[in-house]
Amino acid sequence: MVNEFLETYKRILEFWIKLSNPRTYLQNITHEELLDFTFKLTSGVFKIWQINAEYLAKIYQKMMEGDPEEILKTQLDYISKLEDVVAETADSPVYSAYVNALNRAYINQLLLLQEFSNALFHSVGLPTRKDIVALSEAYVDLKGDIKREVREIKKELREVKRVLEGGK
Amino acid sequence: MISEFFRNLRRSMALAEWFLENPDFLLPDEDRPYLIPDVEVGTTPKMEIFSDDGVKLYRYLAATEKQYETPLLIVYALINKPYILDLYPERSVVRKFLNAGFDVYLIKWGDATVADQFGLSEYIDIFLYDFVEYLKDYAGVDRISILGYCMGGGLSAIYTSLYPENVRNLLLMASTLYFDREVGGLVTLSDKRFFDPELIAKAYAYIPAWFLAERFKMLRPLDNYFTKYVNLFLNADKEGFIDLFFRMERWIHDGVNVAPYAYVEYIEQLYQNNALCEGKLFINGKRVDPKRITMPVAAIVGRRDHLAPPRNTLGFLDYVGSKDKAVFEADAGHVGLVVSGKAMKMWDEVIGWLSKRSGKKVERV
Numbered sequence: 001m002v003n004e005f006l007e008t009y010k011r012i013l014e015f016w017i018k019l020s021n022p023r024t025y026l027q028n029i030t031h032e033e034l035l036d037f038t039f040k041l042t043s044g045v046f047k048i049w050q051i052n053a054e055y056l057a058k059i060y061q062k063m064m065e066g067d068p069e070e071i072l073k074t075q076l077d078y079i080s081k082l083e084d085v086v087a088e089t090a091d092s093p094v095y096s097a098y099v100n101a102l103n104r105a106y107i108n109q110l111l112l113l114q115e116f117s118n119a120l121f122h123s124v125g126l127p128t129r130k131d132i133v134a135l136s137e138a139y140v141d142l143k144g145d146i147k148r149e150v151r152e153i154k155k156e157l158r159e160v161k162r163v164l165e166g167g168k
Numbered sequence: 169m170i171s172e173f174f175r176n177l178r179r180s181m182a183l184a185e186w187f188l189e190n191p192d193f194l195l196p197d198e199d200r201p202y203l204i205p206d207v208e209v210g211t212t213p214k215m216e217i218f219s220d221d222g223v224k225l226y227r228y229l230a231a232t233e234k235q236y237e238t239p240l241l242i243v244y245a246l247i248n249k250p251y252i253l254d255l256y257p258e259r260s261v262v263r264k265f266l267n268a269g270f271d272v273y274l275i276k277w278g279d280a281t282v283a284d285q286f287g288l289s290e291y292i293d294i295f296l297y298d299f300v301e302y303l304k305d306y307a308g309v310d311r312i313s314i315l316g317y318c319m320g321g322g323l324s325a326i327y328t329s330l331y332p333e334n335v336r337n338l339l340l341m342a343s344t345l346y347f348d349r350e351v352g353g354l355v356t357l358s359d360k361r362f363f364d365p366e367l368i369a370k371a372y373a374y375i376p377a378w379f380l381a382e383r384f385k386m387l388r389p390l391d392n393y394f395t396k397y398v399n400l401f402l403n404a405d406k407e408g409f410i411d412l413f414f415r416m417e418r419w420i421h422d423g424v425n426v427a428p429y430a431y432v433e434y435i436e437q438l439y440q441n442n443a444l445c446e447g448k449l450f451i452n453g454k455r456v457d458p459k460r461i462t463m464p465v466a467a468i469v470g471r472r473d474h475l476a477p478p479r480n481t482l483g484f485l486d487y488v489g490s491k492d493k494a495v496f497e498a499d500a501g502h503v504g505l506v507v508s509g510k511a512m513k514m515w516d517e518v519i520g521w522l523s524k525r526s527g528k529k530v531e532r533v
Contacts, residue, residue, distance in 0.1 A: 087474065114371065139285075
């Protein structure tokens, strides 16, 4: 009984570690990249605290002085600093992995839905977007072939013209 | 404190007044699910001179009697619309070139649909090749200058590597060309371990405009989703601020869909494998070698650009064969590079550089 309990406890713990580890969801992210992101995130939070504190002190001072342009400048400066901190934190492979994982999940659902509807339409003999794409690809190939032929003909015509003009 | 209350009241009224004066909106659709004010943009007169499969070549009407003999072709990105270069008359890069005496042309790539299954090979070897050939005949010249913006810089660099004999000067503005991990931004977001562009192409059969817009916004989530609107409110009582803000909003959200294979190849080959710089890129079986770019090259970058950080463009200069290289920098972001007041001064230097390399001025019909 105790053994069963311990086994189950161990399994739950392993499952929890797996569940809470970002590397479970973010393919191929390295340990260093995760550490780097954690550092960026922590330092980002500290920077925002610092920016907030500076802003509050400065805006209070500018409000007391009552110069509207200076107040506006302080507000814009504060926003710009915040934007930079967030952008710096976002410029990371971990952020990229999260955004792309969400994107992939959405697109995969969409593809599943499309495959289902394509099968449904094809089963009753109706064309789908897949067929239009296939036709378009054939058109692009044809266009390329025609262009090549036309260029070849033009080149030969120029050659003929050159020979004729040389013969005069 | 009370004065701030009154100022906020004035700001609210300025915003309300702007919406009363501009009541029209572009309606949302499946690719652009945004409600965008329909403000006037891209007003410099131009005419269409050539088109193929929705891709159009425009010529801007000249602003001077004589123009430099080498025409300037602007190659815009496959993403978004080119009117950012002509957002409004006072901040128009196109007008600056026209006023300086350049004969300016623009390629507009168009909005891809399911029917446009084009890849990089088609964009370079069919469209860009044909358009440059047509332009050379039209203008009666052997070589042209190319100005590539963002992804358009990538397309221009690939084209120039393949057909250097057609290009007299190459200008790469905020261009996505060099992709080392240290570049960060979109390079990190497109890391091949996490991002598979083929999934998007498979699901939609093209790359929807909203997907690209949201992806760019995610690089600076706080400003793009929240603080820029706070900024709008705080600056609402400044002359012209709301106008500029909504013109930019229109441009950001009024994007175009991108052909699937072109996007997939650009991400996989360039963003994820740096194939252009390393000479591993092939277009229709032809190797793209940047060493063949031996004409004068100018890199134009914004120091605060997060979509195409300066290193994205400048890193490429080490790989080109040209000895005549110039760098122009402005304290601006990706869009600020073409609309901000600070950047406008830098454009005078760019125009000066290009003028010296565009031959003499001639009269054109």
